[in-house]
Amino acid sequence: MIHSDIRTIPRQKRSKMDEIVLSVRDFRKTYGNFVAVAGISFEVQRGEIFGLLGPNGAGKTTTLECLEGIRKPDAGALRVLGVDSSREPHKLRNLIGVQLQTSGLPANMTVEEALKFFSAYHAVTPSFDLLGRLGLEEKRRAQYSQLSTGQQRRLSLALAIAHNPPVIILDEPTAGLDVATRAELHSLMQELKEKDTTIILATHDMAEAEKMSDRVAILLRGQIVTTGTPREITATGSGLTKISVRSEGSSLQKNGMIFPAVAQQSVQEEYAIYFSTDPGPTVTALLDYIHSQGDKLIDLRVERPSLEERFLEITNRGAAQ
Amino acid sequence: MTAFAYHFLFEFKTGLRNSTALLMNYLFPLAFYAMMGLIMVKINPGFANVLLPAMVIFVSLVSNLLGLPGPLVESREAGIYRSFKINGVPALSILATPTLSTIIHALIVSILIALTARPLFDGVNPTSWGAFVWITLLVVFTSGALGALIGVIATSSRSTVLLSQLIFLPSMLIGGMMIPLDLLPASVRPVSMLLPSTHAMQAYLGLAYGQATVLDPWVSVAILLASGLLAFGLAIYLFNWDSRNRVRRGHPALALLVLVPYLIGIFLG
Numbered sequence: 001m002i003h004s005d006i007r008t009i010p011r012q013k014r015s016k017m018d019e020i021v022l023s024v025r026d027f028r029k030t031y032g033n034f035v036a037v038a039g040i041s042f043e044v045q046r047g048e049i050f051g052l053l054g055p056n057g058a059g060k061t062t063t064l065e066c067l068e069g070i071r072k073p074d075a076g077a078l079r080v081l082g083v084d085s086s087r088e089p090h091k092l093r094n095l096i097g098v099q100l101q102t103s104g105l106p107a108n109m110t111v112e113e114a115l116k117f118f119s120a121y122h123a124v125t126p127s128f129d130l131l132g133r134l135g136l137e138e139k140r141r142a143q144y145s146q147l148s149t150g151q152q153r154r155l156s157l158a159l160a161i162a163h164n165p166p167v168i169i170l171d172e173p174t175a176g177l178d179v180a181t182r183a184e185l186h187s188l189m190q191e192l193k194e195k196d197t198t199i200i201l202a203t204h205d206m207a208e209a210e211k212m213s214d215r216v217a218i219l220l221r222g223q224i225v226t227t228g229t230p231r232e233i234t235a236t237g238s239g240l241t242k243i244s245v246r247s248e249g250s251s252l253q254k255n256g257m258i259f260p261a262v263a264q265q266s267v268q269e270e271y272a273i274y275f276s277t278d279p280g281p282t283v284t285a286l287l288d289y290i291h292s293q294g295d296k297l298i299d300l301r302v303e304r305p306s307l308e309e310r311f312l313e314i315t316n317r318g319a320a321q
Numbered sequence: 322m323t324a325f326a327y328h329f330l331f332e333f334k335t336g337l338r339n340s341t342a343l344l345m346n347y348l349f350p351l352a353f354y355a356m357m358g359l360i361m362v363k364i365n366p367g368f369a370n371v372l373l374p375a376m377v378i379f380v381s382l383v384s385n386l387l388g389l390p391g392p393l394v395e396s397r398e399a400g401i402y403r404s405f406k407i408n409g410v411p412a413l414s415i416l417a418t419p420t421l422s423t424i425i426h427a428l429i430v431s432i433l434i435a436l437t438a439r440p441l442f443d444g445v446n447p448t449s450w451g452a453f454v455w456i457t458l459l460v461v462f463t464s465g466a467l468g469a470l471i472g473v474i475a476t477s478s479r480s481t482v483l484l485s486q487l488i489f490l491p492s493m494l495i496g497g498m499m500i501p502l503d504l505l506p507a508s509v510r511p512v513s514m515l516l517p518s519t520h521a522m523q524a525y526l527g528l529a530y531g532q533a534t535v536l537d538p539w540v541s542v543a544i545l546l547a548s549g550l551l552a553f554g555l556a557i558y559l560f561n562w563d564s565r566n567r568v569r570r571g572h573p574a575l576a577l578l579v580l581v582p583y584l585i586g587i588f589l590g
Contacts, residue, residue: 070562104400105401106331117328156404
């Protein structure tokens, strides 16, 4: 499923339909001497939300643009629902909906005209209800140049999904969006997923990727360094769970005790911080100790490593190599 | 309504809605026409004989060479064609709809000039309105195709202006509109024959006004038609969707092929 030289995490739970909607095989793309993508492979199944993560210049946008048929790969095969993106890009148009990272519309095109314009080229009836859903109803007659950045991105999203494509590619969809619109977009993505729409999500927002993606792939310097569900990826990191404890008498800060399964410990302000390989015994021992000292617990927080922390761990390691 | 028709309608409305387009399509050509009719005819009464064809050529050059290429370049640079491409808008539509709408705007102004040149400024009407009409269609088509080609090969707003002015300014000075071709120095005449306006004037004078011409007007018609078809064909061939993606089907220098009919004209002339 994944290129042989990359770390593969087996999926424990397959989606309800195992139909491969999108496949990338040994894809390579260079710009002059710069290798943007160095031979990656992955597959995405129907109804899946697949997150493509990576720092700037990792090759995310190049991969997406080749999938969309905007650019041609130097080597490899990219297929969407069996259509070769580089050889038959015209056949992709009704199969995919794309929200580009950088794109635009004519400055004087109104929101309504844009929806009618692209719907006409997709040969579908314009679905104006989308405008209300994405908070653009009031801007229906506003020209593109009069929209804020967030509104322009919402329009771009509306245009990407207006023709009900089975595959949607979103490149940084929530950049520049306010909290409410961002939540609305996430809800919309869930609805699309429930209708078996496949979504490719390229984002810098790790919280978004963790929340929305069924699986993610992390790209670094044009290669996939890891792939799997967000939980699988976070679990394969250091594996340490962060336990923060604050007590009335600060009894934990005063002792030099070693608690079970604790790999690292430190003190940050009023909290004793423990990184545990097995949080259950650690928490039990900590609570027993506080109780035994006649101290009183004020706050206890157990946090598993986030995708962001795992991402930083991977990218920092990659940068150091 | 078909997608192409909707696209054309949008481009046509843009020609009226956008202040720069409105200036290039209507305000500047009509203001210049009024000025030439009021002043030039007084200074040089002989200019009344060519006021109508000269102003129609001027309108066509302003709309198509000065007005059309800029938005094409700006749209490409702004990533608008990327949006169009992923939504299935064909390259032909992207080039044909603005070109066609600019041509229609130029024809509307040409009709206004044709209707007013005589009553307002004593301009001389053609002896053959039929010939005048089809030559006008040919002139706006050729200018439109050249404008589209400039829009495709120019890489920035600055180069767009340079390329457009490379045709526009010589056309105004030595393109037969202000100074008849037979009055130009012999050394300048070959340069003049590289300009579409020169051949347009020869075609109008010979076929619509029945006057003697320096060049065979039918050769001029053939040159305009060939260069128009060649320019539009090259514009489609060299069209680039994306300013970030410099991969093209051909080198922009291929656009110079559009000069071939004019060079043949010099050889024949």
